[in-house]
Amino acid sequence: MIDTLQASLSANPFVSGGLTLALVGVAALWLREVPARIAAWARHFFVTTLTVDSREELLFPALVEYMDTREALRAINNFTVRAVRQQDSTYQSLAEELRQGGVPRALFSPGEGFHLFALDGRLMWMKREVQVGMTVVEKISLSTFGRDKAPLEALVEAAMAHRIARELDRIAIYVPGSYGNDWSRARLGNNRQLDSVVLKAGQKEAILADLRRFFESRARYEALGIPWRRGYLLHGPPGTGKTSLVTALASELSLNVCVLSLASPNVTDEKIGNLLSSVPGRSVILIEDVDAFFTQRAKADSQVKVSYSGFINALDGVAAHEGSVVFLTTNHPQALDEAAIRSGRVDFRLELGPCDRDQLERMFLKFFDDPPAAARFAEALGEGRWSPAQVQERLLKAAGPDEAPALFTGEGAAVTALRAA
Numbered sequence: 001m002i003d004t005l006q007a008s009l010s011a012n013p014f015v016s017g018g019l020t021l022a023l024v025g026v027a028a029l030w031l032r033e034v035p036a037r038i039a040a041w042a043r044h045f046f047v048t049t050l051t052v053d054s055r056e057e058l059l060f061p062a063l064v065e066y067m068d069t070r071e072a073l074r075a076i077n078n079f080t081v082r083a084v085r086q087q088d089s090t091y092q093s094l095a096e097e098l099r100q101g102g103v104p105r106a107l108f109s110p111g112e113g114f115h116l117f118a119l120d121g122r123l124m125w126m127k128r129e130v131q132v133g134m135t136v137v138e139k140i141s142l143s144t145f146g147r148d149k150a151p152l153e154a155l156v157e158a159a160m161a162h163r164i165a166r167e168l169d170r171i172a173i174y175v176p177g178s179y180g181n182d183w184s185r186a187r188l189g190n191n192r193q194l195d196s197v198v199l200k201a202g203q204k205e206a207i208l209a210d211l212r213r214f215f216e217s218r219a220r221y222e223a224l225g226i227p228w229r230r231g232y233l234l235h236g237p238p239g240t241g242k243t244s245l246v247t248a249l250a251s252e253l254s255l256n257v258c259v260l261s262l263a264s265p266n267v268t269d270e271k272i273g274n275l276l277s278s279v280p281g282r283s284v285i286l287i288e289d290v291d292a293f294f295t296q297r298a299k300a301d302s303q304v305k306v307s308y309s310g311f312i313n314a315l316d317g318v319a320a321h322e323g324s325v326v327f328l329t330t331n332h333p334q335a336l337d338e339a340a341i342r343s344g345r346v347d348f349r350l351e352l353g354p355c356d357r358d359q360l361e362r363m364f365l366k367f368f369d370d371p372p373a374a375a376r377f378a379e380a381l382g383e384g385r386w387s388p389a390q391v392q393e394r395l396l397k398a399a400g401p402d403e404a405p406a407l408f409t410g411e412g413a414a415v416t417a418l419r420a421a
Contacts, residue, residue, distance in 0.1 A: 239389030269310030
């Protein structure tokens with residue numbers, strides 16, 4: 001057969017020429033693909049690429065936000081910008097945020113197209129594109145030479161760490177939802193530094209240590225068959241720092257704060273039980289001014305929809321939710337029925353009262369770095385006369401340490417003593 005084919009080709013130059021042209025065409029087509037194949041092979045073996053698109057709801061915005069913090073990426077002159085709300089936009093309008101002092105922030109990042117840059121001493125390049133189909137998808141591809149993925153992994157981890165730090169820098173405040181028996185995140189509040197809360201010596205340290213010990217003791221609670229929950233009662237006159245302490249502790253330990261008002265018409269016996277057994281993980285539940293709602297076992301206000309028994313049962317029911325912490329605050333602990341704050345419902349009690357001398361000195365030093373003046377200030381004002389809120393209010397108004405005493409003119413003897421000193 002082969003001999004016959006060779007004879008046919010030799011006898012018919014048209015067939016022979018056609019076959020030759022076909023082979024040349026196939027060879028040319030193959031050769032045209034060679035550069036692309038070589039480039040693809042080179043990319044596979046000598047280039048590492050990371051691709052992420054906007055369908056990834058956590059990493060993509062974190063990466064874009066992180067680009068705004070790197071000077072090498074900010075220096076690129078083809079850039080895009082997006083506005084980021086400082087507070088939780090889900091539960092309040094922009095106008096409400098602006099009225100509360102929140103201002104959206106502009107974040108800059110490289111725009112669509114190809115970008116070449118050096119980051120941390122390493123050459124990298126980026127391709128950013130928008131794909132329009134049934135949905136609009138934005139894609140970012142980051143590449144660098146070499147087969148080591150570590151530089152790109154480090155970039156992603158840094159972006160995530162930056163985003164997490166920003167989230168943890170704000171404290172999440174939850175309130176009961178308007179519908180159903182769940183919690184809604186009302187806003188992101190500013191963290192309160194624990195050092196900014198000035199209590200009597202040892203109080204702050206004691207309650208913080210107790211909270212840390214509680215969160216580290218889950219296995220022990222389980223081994224003992226005890227529900228893993230903790231109850232705290234903060235009591236004392238108004239302005240002594242009860243709410244501030246709860247906020248600062250939550251900020252220090254990166255906890256959520258679930259604020260439950262018993263005065264809300266939406267909070268009923270059924271709802272309070274469901275709320276206290278379905279709080280977000282690692283949460284502080286704050287129920288303020290309990291004495292304003294119940295005096296002993298009776299309602300203090302007819303508008304309160306929660307019964308005393310419903311409230312007590314809810315406190316016990318929260319034990320079913322592992323890891324929850326309940327803070328009750330009251331101005332008048334003697335008005336509360338002892339059953340509501342017995343051991344098991346309340347495990348730690350802390351009395352916050354008017355400032356002692358040490359508190360007065362430390363509060364003065366928060367505003368003015370003048371220890372001798374702080375000592376004279378504390379001695380003249382005397383112990384047990386001023387709440388921390390009153391002292392802070394007046395010191396905040398003072399332009400300097402010498403002006404502070406004049407703001408306590410209601411205490412004539414104290415002012416006279418200060419001036420004499």
